[in-house]
Amino acid sequence: MLFDLEIFLQQLVSPEYMWGAFISVAVAVLALVLATAIGFFVALGRTSRKPLLQAPANAYVWFFRAIPALLVLLIMWNALPQLIPFFSQDWFTPFIAAFIGLGLVEAAFMAEIIRSALLSVDDGQALAGRALGMSPTKVMLKVTLPQAIRIALPPTGNEFIGLVKYSSLASVISLRELLTTAQVGVNITFRYAEYYAAAIIYYLIIVSILTVLQGMVEKKFTWTSKVKVKKTRALASATKAGLS
């Protein structure tokens, strides 16, 4: 059996695959947003000097780094509705269970990324902010955080790509994301190579777009006024190289 290009291309542009890819990215985006929000406060707790804030933050990271994401998803989807009637209602879909479950797990890892980013900002920065009379919140928002974000961006990009792939775990709770879509197709047609190849292409496209986006965001956090100059120079030399 040869690789059938037609089946491959057909699947590549099929609405099922596009929808599956969209679901995968959507779960990853929402999980990352949730993880960053929770992770930020957990990181604040872990860097705090107050034991009352530190202890729960440490416990969170300890717990969610230990539990496999797959188990968390199974608990979210199967155990939670049994224990709490609130989660057995219609609004609690596999999609919501997936992004919350992955978000909770990811938050523990994001907390560590954010914590190390916060710690990497020189102590003198907060000191200078305080000396200006800024409140602790202002110091965090205007001085420490912008510098920490720059440090946290590359590892966060990693985590995001990881989440896109982790979203395939949600197949166990019957979420039809990208990989499940491929698997369902395979089960009917047995055209493994063509269906899996289409999935590969989608993952490659998603990660390529993310990489470009990450580069753009990182550029926003380069603090020199010469960025534009460098860019035109790079462009100019690229054109020259292209011409010659």
Next chain:
Amino acid sequence: MILLPESSDIERTVDQPVLNVKNLHKAYHGQEVLKGVEFEIRKGQVKAVLGPSGSGKSTMLRLMALLEPADQGEILLNGNIIGTSVRNGKTSHLPERVLAKQRQDIGMVFQKFNLFPHLTACRNVMLGLTSVKGVSHTAAREHAMEMLERVGLANRADHYPSELSGGQQQRVAIARALVLNPAVMLFDEPTSALDPELVGEVLDVMEKLAAEGMTMIVVTHEVRFASRVASEVSLFDGGVIVEQSPPDDFFNRPQHERTRKFLSHVH
């Protein structure tokens, strides 16, 4: 001659120190760094503080700037106790939010500049105005440009700290502190982290400030600056102010053995 109560009151307010430090104590891990510092400065005075490295001069400034709490002692700004409150005879440290307000009146310049690397020179100067004093962006920019003009860096307003020399960074840092119109400026070894050829431009700005009547406390190793610009020079050693006198007396007729010894090392 008997003075009327009113006139003595007036005299007291006119003569009142801008910053007055009484019996300041501070220890780190049981090691006493400040052992009862007494210090005061009046409006328009420039006080230079000399002393061996690691003697606690920087700690003294940090306590004066309310960046760290004192273990004991009082700090008065224009006659009002700052940093602590006394209730029922008990002294307690004020919460960070209140301290933040009080710090606005004290300008601080650090040895390592501590400019915000993610903001341009102008934005560095503006931040105190926009985020602390609630000044509008346009007004803040205008005011910040005036300050940069004062330190001779208006043409570098849109450069980031990484694009400025050490001397230029420190001058921006001075403008950043100056823009909030503080009652007193504290300089913590402002030229110690600079290459020798860049020291002059920073000292020139400081000298200009002094001439304009700014009240300044300068912890420094620059003996020449101290002797030329300061109204009084102090020797800080062993956790206390050892000697305090006008520069001419301090350098030519030191009273204390420790001052003589220190000066013999510097000269």
